[in-house]
Amino acid sequence: MTKNLRVKKSNLIDETYKVSFKFNGITYYGYKGDTLASALLANDIHLVGRSFKYHRPRGIMTAGSEEPNAIVQLHNNTSRTEPNVRATEIEIYEGLEASSQNCWPSVNFDVGGINNFLSPVLPAGFYYKTFMWPASFWEKYEYFIRKSAGLGKSPTEPDPDIYEHKYIHCDVLVIGAGVSGIVAAKTSAKNGYKTLLVDEKPYLGGSTIYQNSEHFKINNQISSSWLEKEINEIKKIENLEIKTRTSVAAYHGYNFLLARENLTDHMPLEQRKNKIRHRLLKIRAKKVITATGSLERPLIFDNNDRPGILLSSAIEKYASLYGVACGEKNVLFTNNDSAYETAISLYQKGINIEAIVDNREEIDSKLIKEIEKNNIKVYKGYTVVDTSGYKRINKVSIMQLSKDGQKVIGSKISISCDCLGISGGWTPAVHLFTQSGGKLKFRDEDQVFIPNIYPSDQISIGSCNGDFTLDEILSTVPKTLKEFLNLKKTDYEDLEIKSSFNKSKRNIWLLPSDKVIGKTKPFVDYQNDATAKDIKLALREGFRSIEHVKRYTTTGMGTDQGKLGNMHALGIIAETAGSKMGELGTTTFRPPYTPLTFGTIVGRNVGEYFDIFRKTPIHAWHIENKAEFENVGQWKRAWYYPKKGENMHDAVQRESKAARDSAGILDASTLGKIDIQGTDASEFLNRVYTNAWSKLAIGKCRYGLMLNEDGMVYDDGVTTRLDENHYIMTTTTGGAATVLGKLEDYLQTEWPELDVYLTSVTDHYATVSVCGPYSKKIVSRVIPDLDFSDENFPHMSFKDAKIGKIKCRVMRISFTGEHSYEINVQANYGKSVWEKCMEAGKEFNITPYGTETMHLLRAEKGFIIVGQDTDATMTPIDLQMDWIVSKKKYDFIGKRSLYRSDTIREDRKQLVGLLTENPNDVLEEGAQIVADMNKSPVEMLGHVTSSYYSPNLKKSIALGVVRNGKNMMGQKLIIPMEDKQINVTVADPVFLDKENKRLNA
Amino acid sequence: MFIINCPYCGEREQSEFKAGGEAHIVRPKQPTELSDDEWAEYLFMRKNIKGIQFERWVHTHGCRKWFNVVRDTSNDKIKAVYKMGEKPPTK
Amino acid sequence: MLNYTNAITEEKSYSSLQMKEIKPVMKLVIRGKKREFLSAIGKSLNLLLPTEANTSSRSDKLTALWLSPDEWMIYSNEILNSESNEYETENLLNKNISKTNLGAVTDVTDQFVLINMKGDKIFDLFETGSPFNFNDFRNKKGSVTQTILAKIDVIIHNQNQNEVNLFVRRSFSQHLFSWMNDSASRL
């Protein structure tokens, strides 16, 4: 590099620590503390990317998170690649690799740049107009649009980094550590409030920390020195937590905020291992102080987007904070005093300034006087009308403004330059305030929106509240804090402040040009390539709502959400439509303030923590015995137990056969279990189940069906009467929590007079279910003290028992149709009981079976599974389960709905059995059922809900719901499949042992 | 996400609760006496107000108690919280 | 004889945090609304049930946690013998509460896994997965809360300075313990 653009030592830059990095494949050097942007500028690189639509060369524009142009891809083609990273925010580290986005084949030669010359045919709404019709062409358009659109590439490999979430509860959250935020945090923490101060930058102090001029003093010290002392003080306060590199992304109601704490992005990759990359802070603050500062506005003129055009404040920041000159021939263009602050700062550092162009006429400003004293030419009442230079600005053309600012007069003057700083005044960063639901008001005198109505316990202070100058801030902020924090006094009562800033400003949203607007490109939204011309076109085409104009022109819809140009868009709309800014309103600022990576949002909810899984007490045995698992609700359930060489079908056929021919054993621990106690327990069951419960004897079990109030089947299960006022209810595996919730709801809100207590004991018990002809022999060996004779222990009854000294409950109930027993034992003994059963059943070929076999066995018996054969549109009548609906009971949940006009319709879908013509054809669950394939359109009568090949019946069986199926017994129907039609006959859903003989076999 | 002041446990984050819809819809004592329309009124019809709404919440992940909340649905501000069976606040 | 297989077999130790399951510990949920219920419990167990929300009480043998206005959990302070699951306290309460229709008594010994946590990073771990505000809770010995940790329901009992008993349903316990270890490894 021949040019030396490093101008001075800086506190932030460690010149002893050289860092190498790559940009577009070329190695450069910077210093520790540099951002990618400052390091590139130090290497005289302005051109960093291409614009979205026209592929125009674009350069670094800002020095902060509002950057629209300098967005890069990091570590392309690696698992850590990340698109849309702002070069102005990323700190360089050894080994950083960044590349330009949205350009092909390279940023210097980009094929898409042709769009720039085609721009007359790419007006606002171009995509909407061109690609909407005909609809059938969309697929082709989409390919084209997707290829040319998009900013950067998303990674294709899993993210190797760790992200974490953290909840923080504090009394006061201060957002932004500029001069206002520092004053607020210190005041809050010193007065006993648990305070959190966050700032998105790696350093504290905002822009005041490099405000190094005799023109700005506090208590006779230069403002930056004064602030440095304050910062050193707050670091010692115990009650105050400070987090830098922490950007608040979202401000929700009830002072709930999300912030991203960036922990490793500034470190070399090899140092990041096992460290948390980002932490998403979920902050609950009693009070929020927003001190987010303000963003400098650009100025809108023809070709205002060339590389080398930066915000004037950014030029100052690069010079003062990073020690980098953005150019050797600088021109500043302004409508207010800010550019003179920059100019003085540059002058002090020996950076050359060619000229300053000021919209304003003669102004009495100390800053201007100092500049003029140093013989820098100031063009007063002038505007820039054009710039030139394709990949870097090399010239500005200026003309005099008319008195009313509507047009330019006189002749054009050209000034050659390599950098242009623009300053259009300041826009308060009210994004977070409006996200929280705050309402803005428009301040006419300097054309800004400022906070007006606060929706929660919060306050905005400093320049985000419209107080831009040091004297305004330091006289207002302490007063505001006193009131907001209920304080008698602060440390900042009698500060002596010197500020030479003259507040006058000449605001012209769209600067006039010597050309007609159609021939110009005054960019309003740099990232989305929306120009003032586009906005005017939208208005001509009849758009009026600001939200519509935004979407039509795509202004403010980039990853930067138009932080720079939104105000100008509003201004131009207001001027063109002849309405007032304050009445027009603003578009909505939505979270996140700056983009978040998915990793940050997801946190540790990845891999095994993606979802919760529950395990039964017997889980370890299933693992040891090579079970395959299926997810049922949150449970991991044994699905089937393949033996060597078996596939799922083989295993299930073997298990199903064994369960009926000898013995099967199932882990049923996942069933929901609710302990019901109280003197009104029987009455309660009467009200929640469709059948009657009062007469159930102690020690007996009964199957119950539970409906919703709309009459639809909600849950089912067996309930056992343990004692006069004590029942245990079982629910479906998936329904356990919701059933308990629903029952509590009725108890607490509808029937508080009932003396009933419900307690979940699902996890307390392991449930081992043994079925088959040898089940009795097996369980009686495991529990030798219990009399298992049919007389003492008939089907649908229960016994208290003991295995050794361990109490357990044994139920003789069956979900398979076989003679079977369920042993319920305290969970920590469950695995042992299971193993004892396996041991006792060894000689009887006891076979563990999983959920698939369980489903098959119950389907053979026509038992429903709620949620598989029902879907919240099935009444018990639809299920042909009329027998379980009590006619005698006056009321139960859902009863009235069973004879609404809709539920008594004959042609509702009803549950039936289906038998295939070819017994080897197994239907697909979910397949449609039709009667007539020739009818157009084909009428869908229903669908298959359960389907299996039954090894016990040696044929395919299925359950399905069919419109008016009840009356179609024996009728032939068709299941149309992709490659064939399967003929079926409607049958009784009970396929096996209609007489229930096997229960006592 | 709101902070809800459970009348039993105190202030907790919304994620500990579940909403249960409009409050003070009493289940008819004699459903069998009702016409289809009257039953449908109870079963399906809800006001869904923009503004002050009385609604039920349950502290699912805490004390498991149901209670009532007065919430302004236009800005989510909770105006009052009261137990089941208590009279709604008049102001 | 039946073998005893508890849920969490590992003890985990980090520089400022130790976690292990304590078992077997008897746990009962007791429910009741009547005044006589509270006094019957008091007499039977020589233990006053806490009536203030989010608090606990303790006797030599037992600790009672407030769970809701009509629900408490009682757990034994001592470790029991795993060879029997007959609990004296349960039998006593069945006789004095259930049989007299004063309220309900339910054995939840294996419904919940008790994870004992010691060390000064306990609450830092909780903050990575619980929305509950532990600022006051951590300074109040005996305080109790039911909340969510890593999307899982938990009951947390602040036993002592830097010591917490956490109760989680057994089926979730291994998942939660794994999650807690993952989080603890970064504290």
Ligand SMILES: [Zn+2]
């Ligand atoms: Zn509660």
